[in-house]
Amino acid sequence: MTSSLNASLLATVATSIPESQFIFNSTHYFVLALMLSISAAIGVYFGFFAKGEDTTEEYLMGGKRMKTIPIAISLVASQLSAISIMTIPAEMYAYGINWVFNVVCMLFVVPILNYVVIPVFYNNNITNCYEYLEMRFSRKVRGLQTFIFIATLFFMLPIFIFVPSLAFSQVTGFNVHIINIIVCGICVFYTMFGGIKAVVWTDVIQAAIMVISVILVGVLGAHRVGGLSEVLRIAGEGGRLDVNYNFDLSTRATFWNIFSSATILWAGNAGLNQSCVQRIVSLPSLSHARRSLVIFGFGFIVIMFFNCFTGIVMYSRFHDCDPIAIGQVSKLDKMVPYFVQDTVGHIWGMPGVFISCVFSAALSTLSASINSLGGVVYFDYIKPHINHTEHKANVIMKIFVLIAGIHCVFGGMVVDKFSSxxxxxxxxxxxxxxxxxxxxxxxxxxxxxxxxxxxxxxxASIASILSIVILSWGRNQYDPISQSTEGCPANMLNTTFSADSILHTQKEQESSILDLSFNWYVAVGFLITWLVALPLSFILKEKSDAKRNPKLLSPVIRPFVNYELTQMEEPREIKLEILEKNYG
Incomplete structure (x- = not known):
């Protein structure tokens, strides 16, 4: 898999110019150390001084006494990962505004979660979202989905924490893997000992740092360019504000593939992913959960909008002297630290705030993920085979958190080889x-x-998308919207190559399903699931002991369904409702 500008080609351009670094002084180190120290201190507080009962409910859900606003902020923080901070502005810089529909879709995601999904979990007193699949279908379906959840996090966890380590290495020159070990250690410490309470309250602190940094970088960057109107003028002339409505399935980013996949992605990640569901159901009631999700949606839109805006500002700043084309930056993933350095690096404390922002985003995502992962692994794969006690469960989950942290360290060595x-x-x-x-x-x-x-x-869905991903690996190369080096100082160029001359030259080839843009994968995976499962639901005969319970259906569908209960006791209120309909 390659980035838009191949590193081997870029090596011929301005090879004598090293990638610039922040002047990272004692002030900046202090800002970063303060953030990490606060995170560790919160873990110490909830792990040793404000301990609740030694139960799994206390460790995983805070005794279901969590507060609305902290949970909402925690959800925002964990969705705004370091990957988002580092890659989304770069995506906007190279490929234009289409990614902003990832933000717009949240206007639809929150109502879907509030009225379709979350009521089902509360109506059935579900604390593990995969428990629903066992109640609705079978133990096999639950087992398959928990395995997929674990496998996904196995690949994602090292990426979550490696990205900020890469940023820190970029701006200081420190070895990226040493940084990775230190930060993983801090995250594992406060997650192990503090549980979900430490995760949520560190998220609150980290979210504040993220908001300050993202907004400051966007606003100060726009000021450096000449103001909002100048940013929009330059971006418009450079094609960065053009929405692509092309339905070509091979095009990297369009309105259609971004909006459809993002709606499914965020609905699944925020409402059907255990790391988020665990926090949502830790609230005392459904009304609290709904309010929390509304606040989450608002916060997500505001922060992600500024994050996208930073990408447009970044293009306006470098529209006539692309740092990648002249060799100042080796690949797109490193553009954001370079932009921050160039734009606000001279402002007292800003480099430290930015790096703290990236680490905050990573820690919030990583801590929530490994906390929920420990719970899923224990209850689905360990508890059925041991003599369960609450104390033993907590010890095992903490050990698994430690193992996950070690995996992140070694996995980072593999992530370092990725080019995009x-x-x-x-x-x-x-x-x-x-x-x-x-x-x-x-x-x-x-x-x-x-x-x-x-x-x-x-x-069918997993097999299809996995096959496409594997077979298309390295096949699809996406050229960015045109870049320029016309405004670069003469001493920054030692070649006559322009940005256009180092774009990929793609061979003519027949259209293939392997040309499918990766931005379609989520939507197509969802579609395949339904195209296969929906007709089979009517064609294949269900088991005689199949479970039917109206409470397992979404409230939006129940009024339209004549759903008789079988193989389980009917709740009294449902019996009365049926009698009234038949004999009322």
Whole structure:
């Protein structure tokens, strides 16, 4: 998998010019150390001084006494990962404004979660979202989805923490793997000892740092260019504000593939992913959860909008002297630190704030992921085979958190070899998130859906998208919108190459499903799940002991369904409702 500008070609351009670094002084180190120290201190506080009962409910859900606003902020922080901070502005810089529909889709995602998904979890007192799949379908469906969840995090966890380590290495010259070890150690420490309470409250602190940094970089960057109107003028002339409505499935980013995949991705990640569901159901009631999700949606849109805006500002700053084309930056993933250095690096404390922002984003995502991962692994794979006690469960989950941290350290050595982290991430989530969201919504919205249909749909989706990802690896190369080096000082160029001359030259080849843009993977995965599972729900006969319970359907579908209960006791209120309809 390659980035838009091949590193081997760039090596011929301005090879004598090293990538610039921040002047990272004691002030900046202090800012970063302060953020990391606060995170560790919160872990110490909740792990040793404000300990609740030694139970799994306390460790994983804070005793279901968490507060609305902290949970909302925690959700925002974990969605705004270091990957987002580092790669989204670079994506906007190279490929234009289409990615902003990832933000717009949140206007639809929050209502879907509030009225379709989350009520089902509260109505059934579900604390592990995969427990729903067992209640609705079978133990096999639950097992398949938990395996996919674990496998996805196995690949994603090292990326979460490696990205900020890469940024820090970029601006200081320190060895990226040593940084990785230190930061992983801090994250594992406060997650192990503090549990979900430490995760949430460190997220609150880290989110504040992220908001300050993202907004300051965008606003100060625009001021450096000449103001908002000048940013929009330059970006418009450079084609960065043009929305691509082309339905060509091979085009990297269009309105259609970004909006459709993002809607499914964020619905699945925020409402059907255990790391987020665990925090949502830690609130005392459904009304609290709904308010928290509304606040989350608002915060997500504001922060991600400024993050996207930074990419447009970045293009306006370098529109006539592309740092990649002249060799100042080796690849797109390193553009954001370079831009921050160039634009606000001279401002007291800003380099430290920016690096703290990137680490905050990574820590919030990583801590929530490994905390929930420990719970899923224990309850699904360990508890059935041991004599369970609450204390033993907590010890095992903490050990697993430690193992996950060690995996992140060694996994970072592999991530270091990737040339385009953004594309790798979307390929990984594309394999799993479409099927994950598809099977949950199938169970909640289709009363006739059953185990055989669900398993077939998920298997077909995973197999199809995984095959496309593997077979197309290295095949698809996406050229950015035209770049320029016309405004570069003469002493920055030692070649007559222009940006256009080092774009990929693609060979003519017949259209193939392997040309499918990675931005379609999530949407296509979801679609395959439903195209296979929906007809099979009516064609295949369900088992005689199939579970039917109206409470397992979404509230939006229940009024339209004549869903008789079988193989389980009917709740009294449902019996009365049926009697009234038949004899009232």
């Amino acid at each position: 982290i953004f594309q790798v991430v979307y390929s990984i989530v594309g394999v799993s998130f479409g099927a994950n969201c598809g099977v949950f919504l199938l169970g909640m919205l289709i009363p006739k859906a059953h185990e055989k249909a669900a398993l077939s749909g998920v298997a």
